[in-house]
Amino acid sequence: MTDHIDRKGLAPRFWEKKPLTKLNDKEWEALCDGCGKCCLNKLEDEETGEVALTCVSCRLLDDESCLCSNYEIRHQFVPECIVLRPDNIDEHAYWMPETCAYRLLWQGKPLYDWHPLISGDPESVHAAGVSMRGRTVPEFEVGEDDWEDYIIEEPT
Ligand code: SF4
Ligand code: SF4
Numbered sequence: 084m085t086d087h088i089d090r091k092g093l094a095p096r097f098w099e100k101k102p103l104t105k106l107n108d109k110e111w112e113a114l115c116d117g118c119g120k121c122c123l124n125k126l127e128d129e130e131t132g133e134v135a136l137t138c139v140s141c142r143l144l145d146d147e148s149c150l151c152s153n154y155e156i157r158h159q160f161v162p163e164c165i166v167l168r169p170d171n172i173d174e175h176a177y178w179m180p181e182t183c184a185y186r187l188l189w190q191g192k193p194l195y196d197w198h199p200l201i202s203g204d205p206e207s208v209h210a211a212g213v214s215m216r217g218r219t220v221p222e223f224e225v226g227e228d229d230w231e232d233y234i235i236e237e238p239t
Pocket of ligand 1: 116122183
């Protein structure tokens with residue numbers, strides 16, 4: 084199947100040879116496994132700092148592909164969408180999904196074998212059952228006051 088993230092022409096296992104801060108833009112973008120989990124709405128307890136994940140997705144997330152339906156111009160629609168970068172991952176890692184490649188590498192952990200950079204197949208993240216394919220509810224269907232009824236465990 085076509086990989087919507089450009090992973091062609093990259094050095095083999097580049098993520099094991101360079102720190103996150105040394106990756107070029109293409110390498111950085113290629114790290115995304117396409118799971119869609121960072122595009123879910125979260126509930127954060129202001130007192131404890133605990134983060135609960137919901138299956139209520141951002142209005143631009145495509146439930147089938149698990150990709151942003153308008154990535155290049157997404158900030159026109161979702162100005163609050165965070166642009167993750169090597170210099171801000173320290174402040175965001177705490178809420179990122181456990182299996183997220185950026186978080187794993189930031190923690191010094193290896194990528195899973197189902198990561199498309201290893202499997203060579205963008206479908207492997209879905210076949211492994213760790214993506215949000217077919218599992219989301221669009222945010223325009225659920226009012227923010229009801230999000231707590233949609234809290235889920237991260238599929239890992
Ligand atoms: S959680 Fe990480 S790997 Fe998954 S879609 Fe978001 S950035 Fe990509
Ligand atoms: S705008 Fe796109 S990338 Fe940002 S959270 Fe929404 S679906 Fe994800």
